[in-house]
Amino acid sequence: MMKLTSKQATLLVLAALIAISPFFFPSGYYFRIGALIFVNGIAVTGIVILTGYAGQISLGHAGFAGIGAYACALAPIYLGLHPGLAIVLGAAISAALAYLVGRPILQLRGYYLGVASLGMGILIFMVLSNERQITKGPDGIDVPELGLRALLKDWGLNLTNGEFWYAFTGLCLLIGAWIALNLYNSPSGRALRALHGSEIAARTVGVDVAKYKLQAFVISAVYASVSGSLLALQNKFVSPDVAGYMHSIEMVTMAVLGGAGSVLGAIFGAGILTLLPQALTVFAEYEQLMLGLVMILVMIFMPQGLLPSILRKFRGKDE
Template sequence: MSDAYSAAGRARWWGILAAACVIAVLPLVFRDSYWRTNLIVCALNVMLAIGLDFVVGYAGQLNLGQSAFYGIGAYVSTLLIMRLGLPFWPAFVCGVVASALSGMVLSLFAVRLRGHYLAIASLGFAVITYQVLLNWISLTQGPLGIYGIAPPPPVGLPGWQIDFTDLANLFYLVAGFALLSYVLLDQLVRSPIGETLTAIREDEVSAASLGINARLWKVFAFAVGTAVAGGAGCFYAGFVGTLVPDAFFITESFNILAMVIVGGMGTLSGPVFGAILLTVLPEFLRGIGDLRLIVYGLALTLVVLFMPGGIAQALRLARDRLMRASSRQTAGAKP
């Protein structure tokens, strides 16, 4: 058993190393600004999807307010930079903390709710947040938005300066944080914390009978998942240079949830593939005009109907079939 666990652990780290290599190569393959922009959007969506999957897929808490925490991180960091003159990285930390605290506040009020009731409460929080961003004009500029947001400041190294106005460098930064977020969440879900959250998701009453404080762990899950969304929001502001409330409308929450469902809830790696697919697919379908919406919707429907476990399930099935075929060939080759 220990050998199996160690082999699985080595496979995970090899997978993470492979992901790092892919991240390093992608800007070298896609050199035009259009696709480099899409690469950055993919990295942002990966952060949003894995943060939501930690709450929905592992803790079993249906959060439909992820767009709100995305927006809170973006606006808090931007306002601290532009109004108070705070440097980017301290403002980044404040944006992440503000999103995490907001998630904790929501979970404290909604901790008694489950299923559809929690979904409605979190959706209501997203609507309230959107209305605040839209109508608090003296602070957020309302529908006019905040313009002229600078990207993260350059990082100086001996004989070399990394300028984040370069889309390739900005992609490396955002994708690096996305990979770091994935590694941290992966370590959490494979630790006793992950087992605790899974126990709460499967049967909260039984978990409570074992002495697990379900309310406390729900708050923890919300804090972690929304902190990742807040980090994505901080990078988003510096990436686009403009903040408008419509970027964080409730439809964004459903888009993020679709990434998790298509990828496979409760897998972490699945939402990564789901985020990439649902970010890139509309771009490939752009050439067919409005028909792309029909094709996009049909693709989502087919995935949900025929692959309820998402892309992660399909990859597992393909891997198992290859392993069985390989073992049969090996057995047949023996005299």
């Protein structure tokens, strides 16, 4: 019997969860929650590449999500682009901006890098909030239909709006996870993990540290942009909050909570942090307090993240 590789096992588990979960949904509302988990999962997969692989930190990645979201809102209006092509445009703009901004700020380390990236995210948020003539400011702007659901209906596949976005975002997440997992064992992935361990040691063995840090930053920006685009298209509306500071913090928290060194762990963290507010509605007045308490307990008792810690415990029992 052929033994599955780690990459194959991760993709198989992820695909199985996406396919099986709808059978346990008590109502159609949970298709929307599932799609939101997948959108967040795409964003945190990018954080895994930047933080888990390369060991860099960004507190401004929601800015790239904002670029992707507003590309889908504005490109059809001002450029006449189809919303699907607007996703590509948003990703290209995010990649170009990440390249230009990343060159100087990635020379910084530790919390200096975090603060610099935070400043970048705040600037993007301010532009989206203040350019009222173009973005409609804090009031937000409507986003046109993607149109793919209607096309599927013509082909005989009649899905509700929730079912369509669940399936579509789930497929996008699988593709994003596949790319990230392929990167892990590639020459570039090994170089990223080397500089995560020690930049000095990586430089000693010939790794171009600046090049690979910038590469990780650009790739993670594209992931964030695509997640923002999908969120905007799903909601058919976008406001500057998508590029807000708290959204950046949520991305990092999801990745760290589940396990920033693992694609499946980070997606697991995205699922937990997306579902937790739904579960804590019975504690409406104390929701933020309960959420913070859960996160503190995880960081104290499971510092490497929920999923890696749980798997390590089971392996220890088996041994």
